[in-house]
Amino acid sequence: MEFFITLIQVLDSTIRLSTPLLLACLAGLFSERAGIFDIGLEGKMLMAAFFSAAVAAVTGSVWLGLLAGIASSLVLSGLHGLASITFRGNQLISGVAINFLAAGMTVLIAQSWFQQGGRTPSLFGGGRFTPINFPFAESLGGVPIFGPIYSELLSGHSILVYIAFAMVPATWWILYRTRFGLRLRAVGENPAAVDTAGVSVVGLRYAAVAICGVLCGIAGAYLATALQAGFVKDMTAGRGFIALAALIFAKWRPWHAMGACLLFGLLQAVALRFQNIDLGGVVIPVQVMDALPYILTVVILAGFVGKATPPRAGGEPYVKER
Amino acid sequence: MEKMPKWADVVLIPLISLILAAILSALVILAIGENPVEAVNLMVTGALGSTYGWGYTLYYATNFMFTGLAVAVAFHARMFNIGGEGQAMLGGLGVAMVCLYIDWPHWSIALLAACVASALFGAAWAAIPAYLQAKRGSHIVITTIMFNFIAAALLNYMLVNVMRPPGSQDPATARFPEAVQLPTFQSMFSTAEEVVFRGAPANISFFVAILACFVVWALIWRTRLGYEIRAYGHSETGAVYAGISPVRITIVAMLISGGLAGMMAINNVMGEAERLVLNSTEGAGFIGIAVALMGRSHPFGVFLAALLFGFLYQGGAELALWTSIPRELIVVIQALVILFTGALDNMVRIPLEKLFLGLRKGVE
Numbered sequence: 001m002e003f004f005i006t007l008i009q010v011l012d013s014t015i016r017l018s019t020p021l022l023l024a025c026l027a028g029l030f031s032e033r034a035g036i037f038d039i040g041l042e043g044k045m046l047m048a049a050f051f052s053a054a055v056a057a058v059t060g061s062v063w064l065g066l067l068a069g070i071a072s073s074l075v076l077s078g079l080h081g082l083a084s085i086t087f088r089g090n091q092l093i094s095g096v097a098i099n100f101l102a103a104g105m106t107v108l109i110a111q112s113w114f115q116q117g118g119r120t121p122s123l124f125g126g127g128r129f130t131p132i133n134f135p136f137a138e139s140l141g142g143v144p145i146f147g148p149i150y151s152e153l154l155s156g157h158s159i160l161v162y163i164a165f166a167m168v169p170a171t172w173w174i175l176y177r178t179r180f181g182l183r184l185r186a187v188g189e190n191p192a193a194v195d196t197a198g199v200s201v202v203g204l205r206y207a208a209v210a211i212c213g214v215l216c217g218i219a220g221a222y223l224a225t226a227l228q229a230g231f232v233k234d235m236t237a238g239r240g241f242i243a244l245a246a247l248i249f250a251k252w253r254p255w256h257a258m259g260a261c262l263l264f265g266l267l268q269a270v271a272l273r274f275q276n277i278d279l280g281g282v283v284i285p286v287q288v289m290d291a292l293p294y295i296l297t298v299v300i301l302a303g304f305v306g307k308a309t310p311p312r313a314g315g316e317p318y319v320k321e322r
Numbered sequence: 323m324e325k326m327p328k329w330a331d332v333v334l335i336p337l338i339s340l341i342l343a344a345i346l347s348a349l350v351i352l353a354i355g356e357n358p359v360e361a362v363n364l365m366v367t368g369a370l371g372s373t374y375g376w377g378y379t380l381y382y383a384t385n386f387m388f389t390g391l392a393v394a395v396a397f398h399a400r401m402f403n404i405g406g407e408g409q410a411m412l413g414g415l416g417v418a419m420v421c422l423y424i425d426w427p428h429w430s431i432a433l434l435a436a437c438v439a440s441a442l443f444g445a446a447w448a449a450i451p452a453y454l455q456a457k458r459g460s461h462i463v464i465t466t467i468m469f470n471f472i473a474a475a476l477l478n479y480m481l482v483n484v485m486r487p488p489g490s491q492d493p494a495t496a497r498f499p500e501a502v503q504l505p506t507f508q509s510m511f512s513t514a515e516e517v518v519f520r521g522a523p524a525n526i527s528f529f530v531a532i533l534a535c536f537v538v539w540a541l542i543w544r545t546r547l548g549y550e551i552r553a554y555g556h557s558e559t560g561a562v563y564a565g566i567s568p569v570r571i572t573i574v575a576m577l578i579s580g581g582l583a584g585m586m587a588i589n590n591v592m593g594e595a596e597r598l599v600l601n602s603t604e605g606a607g608f609i610g611i612a613v614a615l616m617g618r619s620h621p622f623g624v625f626l627a628a629l630l631f632g633f634l635y636q637g638g639a640e641l642a643l644w645t646s647i648p649r650e651l652i653v654v655i656q657a658l659v660i661l662f663t664g665a666l667d668n669m670v671r672i673p674l675e676k677l678f679l680g681l682r683k684g685v686e
Contacts, residue, residue, distance in 0.1 A: 039467065083665035087672075092402055092463050094665035096611060097657045104653030105350075111648045112354035118648060241467055248464065285483060291475035294468040298450075301460035301468075310461070 008148045010269050015157065016227060017272075018265030019164045020045065020219045020236075024243035025250070025257045026164075026171050027215035033175065033252060034208030035188035035313040036084055039095035040076065041216055042240025043102035048073040048220025050106040053120040053231035054113060056127040062225050065127070069224075070217030076102065077213030085205050088317030099240075107233050120224075120231040129158035129226035158226040160218060167215070171254040184208055188311035191318040201318050219243075245297035252311065264293045326678035336616055336623075338670050339662035347655045356647055368640025369633045377507055377522020378639070382606075383632030384524070384589045387531040389610025390628050391538050392444075392583035394619040398542055399575035400555040405451060405466025406583040407607025408473030409444040413584025414591040415480060416443030418598035421498040422485075432502040436588050437530065444584015445577040447473060452576030456569040462576070470607075481600055494599040504593045525593035531628075534582065535621040541578075542621075551575050583607060605653075612656050615663040631656070 024041045031038040048069035056065030076098050083094035107118035114120055134155035141151040175181040183204055187194045191201045223239075224231045242264050249263075250256035271289035278284075348358035369379045389406045396403035403409075416439035426432035451465035481493040490496075505526050507519035542548040554561040554571040562568060586606060591598055609631055616630070617623025638652035662670070 039463070079661075083661070087666055087668040089665040089668055090402075091665075092404075093611070093615070093660060096404065096608070097661035097665055100608070100653050100657035100660065104650040104655075104657055107648055107650040108350065108354060108654060111646065111650075115646075118650070238471060241471065244464070245468065285479055287475040287479040287482075290478075291472045294471045294475075298454070298460070298465055298468050298472075301458075301465060302454050303458045303460070 004145075005148070008152050010266070010273055012153050013269040013272065014262060014266045015153070015161060016265075017268045018261045019157075019161045020223050020227065020239050021243045021246055021264055022164045022258060022261040023160075023167070023215050023219035023222065024240055025246045025261050026167050026254065027212040027219065028244055028247045029171065029252060029254060029257060030184070030208045030215070031212035032247065032314055033188045033311055034184050034205050035191060035311055035316065035318070036080070036205055036209055036212075037091045037095065037315045038080065038209075038212060039092055039241075039244060040080055040098035040102075041212075041243055042236050042238065043095075043099035044073040044076045044213060044216035045220040045223065045240050046099075046106055046234070046236045047076055047102040048217040049224035049235055050110060050120070050220075050231045052217075052221035053123060053224035054110070056123055056225055057114075057121045057230070060126050062123075062127055062129055065225055066218070066221045069221035070214050073217030073220060074210060074213040077209045077216075081206050081209040084317065085202055085209070088319065091315055091317075103234060106231070110231065110233075118233040123225060123229045127225065128229055129160055129222075131156040132159055132162070158222070160222040160226055163218065164222070165258070168254050168258045175254065180207075185311075188313055191313050195318075195320060201320075205318075216240075242293050245293050248297055248310075249300050251309070267292050325675040330674060330678060332618060332620075332623075335667070335670055335674065336618060336663055338674075339667070340616070340659065342662050342670070343655060343658035346658050347651070350654060351647065351651070354647065356645055361641060361645065361647065364641055364644055365633070365637025368644075369636035373507075373518040374520055374522050375636060375640075377519040377524040378636040379629070379632040380507070380524040380528050381522065381589065381594065381632070382635040383628045384528045384531045384593075385586050385606040386609050386613045386628035386631045387535060387625060388586035388589070389583050389607050390613030390617060390624040391534055391610075391621060392579045392581075392607075393610045393614035394617065394621070394624055395538060395542070395551075395582065396575060396579040397614055397619045398548075398555045399551045399571055400558075401455070401572065401575065401579075402463050403448070403466055403576065403579045403583075404463055404611070405448060405469050405580070405607070406610045407603055407605065408466070408470035409447045409580040409583035410586045410590075410603045410607045411473045411477050412447040413440035413444040413587035414598050414602050415477065416440045416584065417587040417591045418485065418495050418498075421502045421592060422495060425499075426501050429502055429504055433504060433526070433530075433588065433592070436502075436592050437585060440584040440587040441581035442584070444587075445581040447584070448576045448580025449573070452573045452580075455576070456572040477598075478600065481598065485598070492599075495597045498592070498596045502592065503596060504588075506593075523594040525589065527589035527593045530585075530588060532625070534585065535625050538582070539621040547574065583610065609656060612659045612663070616659055 024045055028038050028041050051072040052065040052069030055068035056062045080094050080098055083089040084091040110118045110120060137151040137155040141147045175185060183194060183199055187201055187204045195201050223235055246257060246260035246264055249260040267289050271286050351358040351361050369375045389410060392406050393403055417436045420435050420439040421432065447469060451462050451469055454460040454465055455462040485495045486493060487496040507522060507524040511518050550566045550571055553564060554566055554568060558568060590602055595602060613624055613627040613631055616627040634652050634655055638649050641647045641651065642649040
């Protein structure tokens with residue numbers, strides 16, 4: 001029974017930690033499927049985390065905070081689009097610049113607005129997303145096995161967690177069952193064909209980058225207003241890159257992205273709870289758990305366990321024929 | 323026909339990009355309620371107004387020369403090495419092992435050994451991404467990013483579990499023995515009457531970095547290998563047609579790049595900290611990206627850009643000390659430089675090319 005309770009707790013924290021990864025991963029999925037590589041997921045999340053916490057702290061409304069987070073992330077998306085779509089610059093370099101821009105600006109503005117060493121005031125009350133309890137979660141908690149799963153694991157997360165997981169089928173449906181999705185995937189594989197069909201490559205790519213911005217914005221807002229209560233410097237802590245790793249791990253497919261994010265979230269949850277793991281004499285140091293998502297991604301990229309093929313036109317600016 | 327004269331490409335475009343970045347930075351400073359003119363004054367006095375300030379500026383510039391050269395060499399082979407940070411961390415590990423586990427009679431021999439060890443460790447860390455890019459087509463940008471994180475975890479493990487002296491709480495190695503301490507600018511340039519560079523960390527590695535600039539220049543423009551690297555960077559099909567092996571060039575260019583990034587450790591680990599600490603690289607690997615972009619991947623350009631960033635780093639530290647502007651201002655400036663000289667290059671280039679074409683038509 002002890003083991004079961006621990007398991008439920010670890011899985012519960014897996015869901016919490018997977019949520020920002022999943023949102024950022026789906027964000028990257030839209031962008032990269034349209035042929036725009038985005039290593040600036042981290043920066044967009046960080047910017048959104050700051051602005052959502054700052055606005056929530058000032059206004060006391062977490063929903064205004066969420067909007068501000070999404071808006072700030074969209075601004076960075078616009079910058080990425082400008083550099084990589086309009087001016088046909090290097091998408092990777094643009095992403096690097098965006099990451100640094102967010103890392104610097106958030107601390108600069110936080111210090112200027114709040115004078116608390118680059119953090120926002122702690123959020124409380126209406127400034128945070130509160131857990132949503134499912135009906136009868138309280139009374140069903142006592143039922144063996146099913147009770148804890150229902151009341152601890154599934155119930156009691158913030159609305160953004162449920163939105164994130166609902167985004168998985170939504171993304172699948174948009175990509176594979178709508179005209180927009182078909183065109184979006186096509187523009188990542190063969191933009192010239194899309195152009196020939198009379199559909200705007202630039203418009204589609206900007207739309208994909210904008211969706212990416214919205215999702216990164218929600219991810220950042222979740223970090224600062226739901227997972228934690230306020231913004232602290234560099235609070236994304238590499239999650240944008242883990243999301244990128246998950247995206248490659250999932251080979252740019254939505255359902256697999258959920259699996260990858262849950263796996264990487266589980267690794268984080270285990271590392272958080274157990275530190276060094278003793279497997280009957282062999283001790284796995286906590287650093288191995290930290291590095292595992294990255295190692296797994298390199299193995300996948302190396303093509304030893306199934307080949308990860310990115311969208312064919314990814315990273316290439318589209319030059320219309322003249 | 324060239325669209326515009328060479329000097330415009332080499333000097334004018336970086337200069338305009340830099341001015342744009344500077345204007346935006348000034349606006350940022352204004353927006354947070356400080357005076358940009360005063361800020362520049364403070365930065366100049368703090369970084370260049372004394373030998374102490376210069377000692378820090380040149381110390382930072384040394385780091386950035388190594389990492390800037392590393393990114394530049396990879397750029398010549400049209401590869402983007404974001405892994406300078408991880409390679410520099412591993413270089414630090416190599417330096418620490420050489421300095422701690424071997425008894426050296428004199429610092430000069432230890433420096434040679436440390437150069438070799440740091441370059442080997444840095445190159446080794448670049449070797450796996452290089453091999454995967456060359457043989458399996460795994461994108462070097464993604465693998466080097468992943469290797470940065472793996473390097474951080476490895477270093478953390480080594481410092482916490484292996485190299486930490488018994489009884490110490492700090493995740494760091496023991497202090498290096500006195501015999502391997504590098505001469506600082508203070509000990510090199512002070513006379514009996516006047517002490518200069520007092521307490522500043524600039525050390526003899528600065529000259530090693532300048533030497534590295536020359537060696538890289540000679541390698542890229544005066545050797546067969548350098549020619550092959552540039553040819554491959556310009557056109558892979560052309561290079562293959564000329565009998566150049568893409569696998570070999572990819573791997574060799576990345577090994578050189580990783581080695582240069584690793585060599586940064588002789589400055590920050592051996593020259594300054596004199597022990598290996600967590601996060602000893604302090605983001606210098608990433609600043610190398612800005613330095614290489616700004617320096618147009620030419621060693622002399624890298625040298626100048628490294629000096630500029632050394633100045634910004636030291637000036638930024640002074641700003642944080644005397645005003646309410648935090649050090650992160652430098653990160654913003656760095657981001658703007660990368661944005662304008664790298665990603666938004668065409669924004670500056672296209673109007674300039676039109677201008678020069680128009681001028682030429684007017685002359686004819």
